[in-house]
Amino acid sequence: MHHQSKRSHHPQCEGLRVFGDSQLIINQVNGDWKTKDERLIPYHVYLENLIEEFKEITFSYMSRVKNQFVEALATLASMLEIPKGVAEWELTVELQEEPAFCLQIDEAEPPSNDRPWYIDIKKYLEHQKYPEGSTLTDHCTIQRLAAQFVITGGILYKRSFNQVLLRCVDETEAFQCRSLETGCISATSKGLALTS
Known part of the structure; x- marks a missing residue:
């Protein structure tokens, strides 16, 4: 989500739905729980600033069982060598x-x-x-x-x-x-x- 989700990079994107498989992180981002780990506070502050870039943004928990596609993409990403200077790479997924x-x-x-x-x-x-x-x-x-x-x-x-x-x-x-x-x-x- 780092730089590609910013509205400045995608001005047509006014709303964003974010799904995560860590109930702890989702609850911290939603303000239900407080971030206590000192190492995570800078990330939380960065995320709060990023949230301001969107008119509407929601964070929802999704269990790993329901998130198998993301796991498959992470595995695929670890296996590919992306050339330097390539910021975006189109991926087509076909249902069989x-x-x-x-x-x-x-x-x-x-x-x-x-x-x-x-x-x-x-x-x-x-x-x-x-x-x-x-x-x-x-x-x-x-x-x-x-x-x-x-x-x-x-x-x-x-x-x-x-x-x-x-x-x-x-x-x-x-x-x-x-x-x-x-x-x-x-x-x-x-x-x-x-x-x-």
């Missing part, structure tokens, strides 16, 4: 008839890729090593993604938003699961997972 993972699986024959999609995350969690030839941006992305995964008994699991563990599977396992038409596949930020 079926989940994205269904579009990635060829039902005619199982995939032949020997390298699972999650191998870099698993190697990082096991040995704190990055793939050869990876960039600093790749390192940051792997670290950020790895925070959402855990290895138990040598098997990689992704933590869901409610801390349920989803077993990560490779393309062959996903194909087998899809072939059974059990509906046991769910999408993760970088691939497929088998739900319990």
Whole structure:
């Protein structure tokens, strides 16, 4: 929200609805609770000044469960290298008839890729090593993604938003699961997972 939300940058914007997934912050901004943390006071003062830029502005709480799109955008943003000097980048989102993972699986024959999609995350969690030839941006992305995964008994699991563990599977396992038409596949930020 820093500079892109200011009316001076977008004079046609007179009203703004802001949603946040921290009940504490929303209540502090709305004046229901007082900001006591010394480190947060400058941000609160900045936000109060920014509020003056709009005729109408509201702050509402939205749980993370209802905010999955923002989480997906944050993951996408961490994976992209935006060129210097680019202030805005247009993103088109298309709604599909079926989940994205269904579009990635060829039902005619199982995939032949020997390298699972999650191998870099698993190697990082096991040995704190990055793939050869990876960039600093790749390192940051792997670290950020790895925070959402855990290895138990040598098997990689992704933590869901409610801390349920989803077993990560490779393309062959996903194909087998899809072939059974059990509906046991769910999408993760970088691939497929088998739900319990």
